[in-house]
Amino acid sequence: MLSPESLRRIDREIAKYPAEHKQSAVMAALIVAQDEKGWLATETMDFVAQYLGMAPVAVYEVASFYNMYNLEPAGQYKLTVCTCLPCGLQGSLDAADHLKARLGVDFGETTADGRFTLKEGECMGACAMAPVVLVNNKKMHDYMSNAKLDALLDELRKR
Amino acid sequence: MSELNLEIDGRAVAVPPGATVMDAAVKLGIYVPHFCYHRKLSIAANCRMCLVEVERAPKPLPACATPATDGMKVRTNSAGAKSAQQGVMEFLLINHPLDCPICDQGGECQLQDLAVGYGKSASRFEEDKRVVPAKDIGPLVAAEEMSRCIQCTRCVRFGQEIAGVMELGMIHRGEHAEIVAFVGRTVDSELSGNMIDLCPVGALTSKPFRFAARTWELARRKSISPHCGLGSNLVVQVKQNRVKRVLPLENEAVNECWLSDKDRYSYEALESGERLTRPMLKDHGQWREVDWPQALERVAAELTKAAGSVGILATPHSTLEELYLAGRLAQALGGSADFRLRQSDFSGDAKRGGIPWLGMPVANLDGLDRVLVVGSFLRKDHPLLAQRLRQAAKRGCRVNVLHSVDDDWLMPIANRKIVPPSELLEALRGVNGTPIGESLRSGRNVAVLLGNFAQQHPQAAQLQAAAQALGYPIGFLGEAANSVGGYLAGLPVGGNAASALGHKALVLLNAEPELDCADPQTAGQALERAQFVVALGAFRPARDGADVLLPIAPFAETAGTFVSTEGRIQSFHPAVRPAGDARPAWKVLRVLGNLAGVAGFDYETLEQVREACLRGKDLAALLSNRIDLAASPAAPAPQGLQRIAEVPIHFADALVRRAPSLQKTRDAQPPRAWMNARLMQQLGVSAGQPVLIRQGSGEARLAAALDDRLPEGCVRVPAAHASTAGLGAMFGTLGVQAVAVGKAA
Amino acid sequence: MLDYGPDAILMAGLDGANWRLADYEKRGGYEALRKLLADQVPPERVIAEVKKSALRGRGGAGFPTGLKWSFMPRQFPGAKYMVCNSDEGEPGTCKDRDLLRYNPHSVIEGMIIAGYATGSTAGYNYIHGEIWALYEQFEEAIEEARRAGYLGRDILGSAFSFEVYAHPGFGAYICGEETGLLESIEGKKGQPRFKPPFPASFGLYGKPTTVNNTETFAAVPWIMRHGGDAFLNLGRPNNGGTKLFSVTGHVARPGNYEVRLGTPFARLLEMAGGTRAGKRLKAVIPGGSSMPVLPADVMLATDMDYDSIAKAGSMLGSGAVIVMDETTCMVRALERLSYFYFEESCGQCTPCREGTGWLYRVVHRIETGRGRAEDLALLDNVSDNIAGRTICALGDAAALPVKSFLKHFRHEFEHHIEHRSCLVSGPDSEPKWGRAGAHLPPAMARAA
Numbered sequence A: 001m002l003s004p005e006s007l008r009r010i011d012r013e014i015a016k017y018p019a020e021h022k023q024s025a026v027m028a029a030l031i032v033a034q035d036e037k038g039w040l041a042t043e044t045m046d047f048v049a050q051y052l053g054m055a056p057v058a059v060y061e062v063a064s065f066y067n068m069y070n071l072e073p074a075g076q077y078k079l080t081v082c083t084c085l086p087c088g089l090q091g092s093l094d095a096a097d098h099l100k101a102r103l104g105v106d107f108g109e110t111t112a113d114g115r116f117t118l119k120e121g122e123c124m125g126a127c128a129m130a131p132v133v134l135v136n137n138k139k140m141h142d143y144m145s146n147a148k149l150d151a152l153l154d155e156l157r158k159r
Numbered sequence B: 001m002s003e004l005n006l007e008i009d010g011r012a013v014a015v016p017p018g019a020t021v022m023d024a025a026v027k028l029g030i031y032v033p034h035f036c037y038h039r040k041l042s043i044a045a046n047c048r049m050c051l052v053e054v055e056r057a058p059k060p061l062p063a064c065a066t067p068a069t070d071g072m073k074v075r076t077n078s079a080g081a082k083s084a085q086q087g088v089m090e091f092l093l094i095n096h097p098l099d100c101p102i103c104d105q106g107g108e109c110q111l112q113d114l115a116v117g118y119g120k121s122a123s124r125f126e127e128d129k130r131v132v133p134a135k136d137i138g139p140l141v142a143a144e145e146m147s148r149c150i151q152c153t154r155c156v157r158f159g160q161e162i163a164g165v166m167e168l169g170m171i172h173r174g175e176h177a178e179i180v181a182f183v184g185r186t187v188d189s190e191l192s193g194n195m196i197d198l199c200p201v202g203a204l205t206s207k208p209f210r211f212a213a214r215t216w217e218l219a220r221r222k223s224i225s226p227h228c229g230l231g232s233n234l235v236v237q238v239k240q241n242r243v244k245r246v247l248p249l250e251n252e253a254v255n256e257c258w259l260s261d262k263d264r265y266s267y268e269a270l271e272s273g274e275r276l277t278r279p280m281l282k283d284h285g286q287w288r289e290v291d292w293p294q295a296l297e298r299v300a301a302e303l304t305k306a307a308g309s310v311g312i313l314a315t316p317h318s319t320l321e322e323l324y325l326a327g328r329l330a331q332a333l334g335g336s337a338d339f340r341l342r343q344s345d346f347s348g349d350a351k352r353g354g355i356p357w358l359g360m361p362v363a364n365l366d367g368l369d370r371v372l373v374v375g376s377f378l379r380k381d382h383p384l385l386a387q388r389l390r391q392a393a394k395r396g397c398r399v400n401v402l403h404s405v406d407d408d409w410l411m412p413i414a415n416r417k418i419v420p421p422s423e424l425l426e427a428l429r430g431v432n433g434t435p436i437g438e439s440l441r442s443g444r445n446v447a448v449l450l451g452n453f454a455q456q457h458p459q460a461a462q463l464q465a466a467a468q469a470l471g472y473p474i475g476f477l478g479e480a481a482n483s484v485g486g487y488l489a490g491l492p493v494g495g496n497a498a499s500a501l502g503h504k505a506l507v508l509l510n511a512e513p514e515l516d517c518a519d520p521q522t523a524g525q526a527l528e529r530a531q532f533v534v535a536l537g538a539f540r541p542a543r544d545g546a547d548v549l550l551p552i553a554p555f556a557e558t559a560g561t562f563v564s565t566e567g568r569i570q571s572f573h574p575a576v577r578p579a580g581d582a583r584p585a586w587k588v589l590r591v592l593g594n595l596a597g598v599a600g601f602d603y604e605t606l607e608q609v610r611e612a613c614l615r616g617k618d619l620a621a622l623l624s625n626r627i628d629l630a631a632s633p634a635a636p637a638p639q640g641l642q643r644i645a646e647v648p649i650h651f652a653d654a655l656v657r658r659a660p661s662l663q664k665t666r667d668a669q670p671p672r673a674w675m676n677a678r679l680m681q682q683l684g685v686s687a688g689q690p691v692l693i694r695q696g697s698g699e700a701r702l703a704a705a706l707d708d709r710l711p712e713g714c715v716r717v718p719a720a721h722a723s724t725a726g727l728g729a730m731f732g733t734l735g736v737q738a739v740a741v742g743k744a745a
Numbered sequence C: 001m002l003d004y005g006p007d008a009i010l011m012a013g014l015d016g017a018n019w020r021l022a023d024y025e026k027r028g029g030y031e032a033l034r035k036l037l038a039d040q041v042p043p044e045r046v047i048a049e050v051k052k053s054a055l056r057g058r059g060g061a062g063f064p065t066g067l068k069w070s071f072m073p074r075q076f077p078g079a080k081y082m083v084c085n086s087d088e089g090e091p092g093t094c095k096d097r098d099l100l101r102y103n104p105h106s107v108i109e110g111m112i113i114a115g116y117a118t119g120s121t122a123g124y125n126y127i128h129g130e131i132w133a134l135y136e137q138f139e140e141a142i143e144e145a146r147r148a149g150y151l152g153r154d155i156l157g158s159a160f161s162f163e164v165y166a167h168p169g170f171g172a173y174i175c176g177e178e179t180g181l182l183e184s185i186e187g188k189k190g191q192p193r194f195k196p197p198f199p200a201s202f203g204l205y206g207k208p209t210t211v212n213n214t215e216t217f218a219a220v221p222w223i224m225r226h227g228g229d230a231f232l233n234l235g236r237p238n239n240g241g242t243k244l245f246s247v248t249g250h251v252a253r254p255g256n257y258e259v260r261l262g263t264p265f266a267r268l269l270e271m272a273g274g275t276r277a278g279k280r281l282k283a284v285i286p287g288g289s290s291m292p293v294l295p296a297d298v299m300l301a302t303d304m305d306y307d308s309i310a311k312a313g314s315m316l317g318s319g320a321v322i323v324m325d326e327t328t329c330m331v332r333a334l335e336r337l338s339y340f341y342f343e344e345s346c347g348q349c350t351p352c353r354e355g356t357g358w359l360y361r362v363v364h365r366i367e368t369g370r371g372r373a374e375d376l377a378l379l380d381n382v383s384d385n386i387a388g389r390t391i392c393a394l395g396d397a398a399a400l401p402v403k404s405f406l407k408h409f410r411h412e413f414e415h416h417i418e419h420r421s422c423l424v425s426g427p428d429s430e431p432k433w434g435r436a437g438a439h440l441p442p443a444m445a446r447a448a
């Protein structure tokens, strides 16, 4: 269900916790699974549940509680822009507008070519460096002027 | 440690350390409004309805979670407390539909009740209300109206803590939080219906009962469950002479506040289309309805004719009074009567010290610190006894298992030994040198419990002796509502369940032999061989083996007494009148006795029968699990594949077999032939593929299924099901053969 | 060189690339730990030193750190845990990010010393998922420390053993609340626990546990090296040391600045380059979005330490200073804040689950010109019904901004209601705020 490489990574996480608390690794395991699969399908959550000896619905609870898990397929690149008050004061709404215009989608939508999903985010702990854009949950880009946004999109399109 | 003294609403109370403010209030009889708190569940403190004022605390505190402290002064209805409670009530209502008149919970809704006391008449919330999609979580529990959910998580905690399996969860967060089962799953726990009782609002309701009646239209009658040996206390709710719903009657010593789904939903069978409502006679192979006198005269005549050879087979779900009269009848007419239809070893009958029973009060199960359960499908055979052991396990009791299957009991198992049925006895005898023995030795409050499988085992008496030899208190997990009552009624009489089959005339009381007997094949042959067969039952039998059918009143339609596995004598009244011309079986038996000229059968009332049965008997003194039996050498290993037969939970008796909603559950799925991977490979079959099972002269076609925890050389083929009714004994060997796909017969 | 200001001690000598062990050691890193272990300093002495320093928790509540450590049961068989809270997600706060990025070993050393002082067996650093690169970097730093013998069995030949692991967050503000964080490490939803019991008696896996903020841990090595008194003297009585402030919003140079506690706000504002050109300061939230907002004049007369800000009517919180100039519509600002708490409520307890959405909707209504005269009283009352009645402080965090915005900027709300237009930007202005909530998640299907 998951690749041996993914399982190896999950095992590494499991080892961080006392043996009887494998469940502690569920967040990391879901991250690993999402990295491999792009999103968390029912079968994927079920597999993780089995792997960690958890009730599937308990895994579902976790996957739906933390908002960086994709419970539905997303675009190849999920761009999340923080629009919280401090970021907003520093121009992140303009940055979001710029992205919307460039991509032709609104928050919560995916471009027709399936490449980009644009999301509105809550505080990412990088307020002073606003505007911040998170790419696929893991790569944070800060001080995003319109020029830097354009460069980012170009680079992602090229990949 | 000494008690804590505190004051609630000006009244002094003392509670032990560790008690909460809620505990103290309960002790004083002071009601603190609450939703999430439930005395049997862990404390979540999430509804915030129980906020009270505590002197010197800067903010209101939840009574359910706040530890009582010495000298504490609490106000549950001061202005501050009231305002906090009203604030919470307002929050609960802003997103809750206010259409109580069309809610199934209307009239028995905690939210509705409390809203009257703590709510305001007009809502200040003018935005749109939250809409939460309905869910299909199975045939028993309706989750149609999830917008009504107040997120108290009682249902979730019930699964985690009581049922032992988390089938519901609360996904998403904040206002979007909703109760769901895992995508596409149903709630399959055998205790699932309790979530309905726990749900304080109309979010989780009973699917079969939904909109069948309003709560205030229902008359409430107490009753006792006719199913497993626990004797759960019931409230049977009735409208216009129809049973609409069954709820638990709280009895801390028996079922606490719980019911198994079987106890809760079997009432549906009362309205089954298979009900037998008129006496019927077979004339020249043709059934015809007759009136009672005609039927009874015919039966009495036949029984008199067969005098000296009358066999009576009653299920242990029959009442004490029925069993007593059955025994007397057999005695008077000459013959035998027994209720232990699924047992096959009666060699202990003369060697027993008394009536086999649980060996302790049910409530003491919670306090065991070591237990060995031998030969039991515990969870499915005794759902609430399993629950008790689950709670014990949570408190540190080490549960050990010796059995032929390794089903998940949803509790931590300290040690397990899984052996073929033929090796069960040897394994039990050898327990002391094993980790199980070590575990038992380290306990202070230890018991060895023998389950249905052990009681049905061909070496049941030796198993009892071997259990006894371990030196710990032993107990029997009684199979049915009257497994103790049957003995108390004086059965067996003149033989046993096996020998009774040999008689010329056979009387079946509640029994469907192909499903209720240890060996359907022998039972079937006996029926064919018999000169006369009369069946007293509530349903038309699936198999046509009788000459006369007498409709008798089942559970809820009749009065009687069950003696539970802990020796609790519980009598009950009918909740509704019998369907059609059905009559209480004790009356039928009495009339038969009269017609057959049996002396002393002139009981006017059920109480007289009961009195006659119990007169001069001291049950406590009669209960004993002692057995005086020399150990016999172990039986030689059988040649061939061994059958492991369980009685699936929703097929155990005539009533549940006909309860439609129970029959839709996962537990009621058709039996399969389970085997381990090695055997599958040997036989060249794969999971899902049909196999032909042969046993004796019979066969059954089942789908093969993988259970890798089964011991070598064994096939698990359930009994008590139409699809396996053609097979032979529950214990024995059988042949399995792959069926070429496409060559379906 | 990264410039956090002349007072910097935690962030001194950092150039953005010198985060590794060797660099840290060159700056005197792990000396404190070495000395403790070599001298076999009794754990109580460590705690006493931290108490003396008047180090107060940098995560928000400002609880005295030494005192918190002393709650850990000393004679306790089995595991005890030290947990670092790097879940930084309080709007306006971005200091832990810099700490982890430029000086991760100071956090690790702080955790080890805390573990030593409390007899803990292992530590977990809960790092929010949005800074994944730093999560990975932190694991690298742990590995460096382990290889150098600062972690593991019998550290540096002493009898003290301790492990540190990183645990990832993945998008839930509530996991910053310490018991929500513990639940999350246990592999569950991050729903805060009812207290008591407190983590010191029933924490991670039910074992005694202390949770401290990243910056709190980072200050510990300095304190042990220079003494509690030295740290105390950097600040004010009861407010020891320096503090990282994240200055955001309408300032010329948003960023993190490390100043002595007690530094006047005006000085901090100046370090951040002052308000944007030509604009007047209007309001400041001095401690992260959960804290009450204060008007400019109050702020300009206040010093940046726990007690001074409390006296001024707010709280120092996590040290996130959100600066708003005259162009800010306070209704829109509150709307966005309220949306945040609505979005981030864990949903377990009633007042927060139901109340945060209610607050947001009413503010949203006012902002979009659909307010009613009675709405301000309603907001006030609903806030009161949330605050102090929830399992954790998120309820307060949602209520306090509402109450303070109404208290100090009531006229702007009244204007919105009366004139259906914005006092700041006029009737036809493009909204700078308030689009939040236009994209409610799918589960938010609402009845028509």
Ligand SMILES: Cc1cc2nc3c(=O)[nH]c(=O)nc-3n(C[C@H](O)[C@H](O)[C@H](O)COP(=O)(O)O)c2cc1C
Binding pocket: C056, C057, C058, C059, C060, C061, C062, C063, C065, C068, C085, C086, C087, C088, C089, C090, C173, C174, C175, C176, C177, C178, C179, C211, C212, C213, C214, C216, C392, C393, C394, C397
């Ligand atoms: C809603 C909420 C969010 C919080 N978020 C954080 C956080 O992101 N980082 C943090 O260190 N503390 C946060 N806290 C405070 C923690 O609960 C806890 O008090 C703190 O981590 C203790 O560390 P300290 O004593 O070193 O400050 C939060 C509290 C609440 C109620």
Ligand code: SF4
Binding pocket: B148, B149, B150, B151, B152, B153, B154, B155, B156, B179, B198, B199, B200, B201, B203, B204
């Ligand atoms: S469904 Fe009922 S029991 Fe479950 S959380 Fe909702 S209100 Fe509580």
Ligand code: FES
Binding pocket: B033, B034, B035, B036, B037, B044, B045, B046, B047, B048, B049, B050, B051, B062, B063, B064, B065
């Ligand atoms: S009953 Fe106490 S918070 Fe729900």
